[in-house]
Amino acid sequence: MQADRLFLQFIPVLVWAILVIVLIVIMLLASWVLRPHILQNSEKTSTYECGEEPIGSARMAFPYSYIIYTILFVIIDVMGAFLWLLSVSPFRLDPIVAWQTFIFVVIIMGGIGYAMKLLPATYLDGRETLVAYREAKARSLEKAHSPGREH
Amino acid sequence: MIPLSWYLAVAFILIGLGAYGMMVKRNLIRILIGAEIMGNGVSIALAAFALYSPVFTLTGQALIILMISVAAGHTALALVLMLAYNRRYGTVDLGRPISQEEKINV
Amino acid sequence: MQGFESLFESVEFLLIAGIVIVLAYLALEHKEIVYAAFFFGIMASFVAGFFLLLEAPFVAGMQIAVYTGGISALIIFGVLLLPRAQDSTLEAIESPRAKKIGILVSGSIVFLSAILALTFPWSEAIPEGTIESSLDVALLAEWLWSDHGVYVQIIALIIVTSLVGVIALMKMDKAELMKDITGEFGIEAKPLPEEPESEEAPEAEEAAESEVSEEVDE
Numbered sequence: 001m002q003a004d005r006l007f008l009q010f011i012p013v014l015v016w017a018i019l020v021i022v023l024i025v026i027m028l029l030a031s032w033v034l035r036p037h038i039l040q041n042s043e044k045t046s047t048y049e050c051g052e053e054p055i056g057s058a059r060m061a062f063p064y065s066y067i068i069y070t071i072l073f074v075i076i077d078v079m080g081a082f083l084w085l086l087s088v089s090p091f092r093l094d095p096i097v098a099w100q101t102f103i104f105v106v107i108i109m110g111g112i113g114y115a116m117k118l119l120p121a122t123y124l125d126g127r128e129t130l131v132a133y134r135e136a137k138a139r140s141l142e143k144a145h146s147p148g149r150e151h
Numbered sequence: 152m153i154p155l156s157w158y159l160a161v162a163f164i165l166i167g168l169g170a171y172g173m174m175v176k177r178n179l180i181r182i183l184i185g186a187e188i189m190g191n192g193v194s195i196a197l198a199a200f201a202l203y204s205p206v207f208t209l210t211g212q213a214l215i216i217l218m219i220s221v222a223a224g225h226t227a228l229a230l231v232l233m234l235a236y237n238r239r240y241g242t243v244d245l246g247r248p249i250s251q252e253e254k255i256n257v
Numbered sequence: 258m259q260g261f262e263s264l265f266e267s268v269e270f271l272l273i274a275g276i277v278i279v280l281a282y283l284a285l286e287h288k289e290i291v292y293a294a295f296f297f298g299i300m301a302s303f304v305a306g307f308f309l310l311l312e313a314p315f316v317a318g319m320q321i322a323v324y325t326g327g328i329s330a331l332i333i334f335g336v337l338l339l340p341r342a343q344d345s346t347l348e349a350i351e352s353p354r355a356k357k358i359g360i361l362v363s364g365s366i367v368f369l370s371a372i373l374a375l376t377f378p379w380s381e382a383i384p385e386g387t388i389e390s391s392l393d394v395a396l397l398a399e400w401l402w403s404d405h406g407v408y409v410q411i412i413a414l415i416i417v418t419s420l421v422g423v424i425a426l427m428k429m430d431k432a433e434l435m436k437d438i439t440g441e442f443g444i445e446a447k448p449l450p451e452e453p454e455s456e457e458a459p460e461a462e463e464a465a466e467s468e469v470s471e472e473v474d475e
Contacts, residue, residue, distance in 0.1 A: 005262065005266070005312070006309055006310075006312050006314060007265075007266065007269060007309055007310050008262065008265075010309060014269075062337065062338055063338075064234045064238070064338055064427075064430065065427065065431075066334075066338065067230060067231065067234065067331075067334055067335065067338055068423065068424075068427060070330060070331050070334045071227040071230075071231075071331070071420065071423055072420075073327065073330075074223045074226075074227055074323070074327040074328065074330075074331055075223070075224075075227075075416055075420060077223070077322060077323055077326060077327040078219075078220045078223050078224075078323055078327070078412075078416060079413075079416075080322070081216075081219075081220075081318075081319045081322050081323060082216075082220075082409060082412070084318075084322075085216070085315060085319075085394070085397065085398045085401065085402070086398055086402055088394050088395055088398060089394075089395045089398035089399060089402065089403075090395060091398075091399065091402075091403055092402075094403070096403075096406075097402055097403055097406070100402065100406045100409065100410070101402075103410060103413075104409055104410060104413050107410065107413040107414060107417055108413050108416065108417060110417070111416070111417030111420045111421070112420070114420070114421070114424070115420055115423075115424055118424050118428070121424075121428050121431065122424060122427035122428055122430070122431055123431070124431050124434050124435070129438060132435060132438050132439050133438055133439070135439070136438065136439035152263065152266070153266055153267060153270055153310075154379070155379045155383070156374055156375050156379065157270060157274075158307070158311070159371075159374040159375075160371060160374070160375075161274045161277065161278070161307075163366075163367050163370045163371050163374065164278055164367060165277070165278070165281055166366065166367070166370075167363045167364065167366050167367035168278070168281050168282060168285060168363070169281075169285075170362070170363040170366055171285070171359050171360060171363035172285040174355075174358075174359040174362060174363065175350060175355060175356050175359035175360075176285070176348075177347050177348075177350070178290060178342055178347040178348065179342070180290055180294070180332065180335055180336060180339070180342045181285065181290065181293065181347075181348075183332065183335075184284050184285065184293060184294070184297050184332065185285060187297065187301075187324075187328065187332075188281050188284065188285070188297070188300070191281075191300070191301060191304045191324070194304070194316075194320075195304060195307050198307065198308055198311045198313050198316060199311060201311070201313065202311045202312055202313070203379070203383050204382075204383050205383075209396060209397060209400040210400075212313050212315070212316050212397055213397065213400055213401045213405070213408070215308075215313070215316050215319075216315075216316060216319055216397075216401065217408060217412060219316075219319055219320065219323050219324065220323070220412045220415075220416065221412070221415055222323075222324075222328065223323055223327055223328060223416070224415055224416045224418075224419035224420075225419065226328045226331055226332070227331060227419055227420075227423055228419045228422050228423060228426075230331055230332070230334075230335040231422075231423045231426045231427065232426065233335065233339065234335075234338065234339070234426075234430065235426050235429065235430055237339055237341060238430055238433055238434075239433070241341075242341055243339055243341050243342045243347070244347055
């Protein structure tokens with residue numbers, strides 16, 4: 001019982017992939033043949049910044065808190081995959097399955113809403129830092145000017 | 152038809168590579184990549200069994216789906232743990248020298 | 258036609274297997290962690306080729322959507338946010354003994370499981386010619402959503418739990434940052450007339466110091 005195997009339907013994709021690879025190799029070779037071969041210098045290999053002198057390395061540290069957005073994306077991605085599986089099935093309008101889908105979406109959306117609500121608590125923005133710094137400095141100055149009052 | 156053992160051989164090679172990476176490497180992100188490679192090897196083995204044994208087909212594919220979903224969650228958690236490690240110790244090196252004070256506190 | 262089909266399948270299998278193993282090796286051994294993360298992403302999308310060979314189109318789609326689109330993007334983002342991970346001195350292995358032991362243990366894992374897998378009589382355990390080809394995705398959806406709907410809810414709970422853990426860790430991270438700002442080291446290093454008392458547990462530090470001195474005495 002050897003019916004049509006799935007990979008046989010993907011032969012056009014394979015042909016397309018081979019075409020892409022051959023095309024890329026041809027383009028790279030053609031540009032290598034056609035371009036002028038001058039020496040590499042520091043002007044040429046430096047980071048492109050429009051009208052500015054590049055300062056430092058391009059690999060700088062970003063605030064850690066940005067990773068929360070990627071994590072939210074991955075969660076939505078998983079939810080989308082499960083809903084995709086449901087969307088191809090003929091029984092998706094069955095009431096029990098509809099209720100299950102509703103609970104699934106509500107659980108995940110509740111988690112994402114919780115994350116969005118607590119987002120300011122995970123994120124250190126500049127204004128908050130400034131306020132905290134000023135308060136701490138005022139505290140320390142007060143302590144410095146009136147020693148022994150609290151003891 | 153390809154024999155089942157070919158797929159199992161590829162799966163075992165991937166699991167061995169991932170185990171090697173997890174045991175030897177010092178970079179935390181490299182260790183995470185090793186764990187993900189192991190997970191991919193396991194899902195290849197599961198998919199092979201799912202195709203070759205008739206009673207296991209639906210269960211095997213559904214298991215792979217659940218595995219991939221859990222992998223998304225644990226990767227997110229592992230990366231944030233790495234960020235916390237970096238904040239605390241200033242490095243992502245697992246083989247860093249451990250100071251005296253840290254030994255006492257642990 | 259049948260001969261061409263099996264030959265094509267073998268060639269495709271060997272091609273994908275070679276690419277996947279080489280990419281997995283590069284993802285573990287390449288010096289630049291950024292390239293290693295990209296190699297991992299490409300490897301994950303080639304593993305989807307195995308799933309297509311194994312008649313699992315939905316699993317292949319999910320592998321590409323979640324592994325290539327989500328997890329490898331997450332790892333690349335982690336590399337971006339952790340510039341210390343790009344330090345190439347981390348790739349140096351301290352002692353060749355550790356590497357030897359690692360190769361030995363993982364090699365023995367592969368060897369033992371390969372012996373088990375290759376000597377087991379699969380052809381007797383699994384009857385030949387019963388392969389279901391091109392499984393309908395609707396059957397899978399029915400198994401997962403209609404017959405075993407609890408699994409889906411449990412997956413949702415697991416994912417939300419990991420999200421809660423992420424939020425808790427990030428809050429701890431922020432608290433640590435705030436301690437740097439408002440603690441005794443964050444204020445301008447101005448010589449104060451009196452030693453400012455730190456709010457958080459000076460006893461612990463003293464205890465640690467006394468323990469150190471005790472150890473030194475011993």
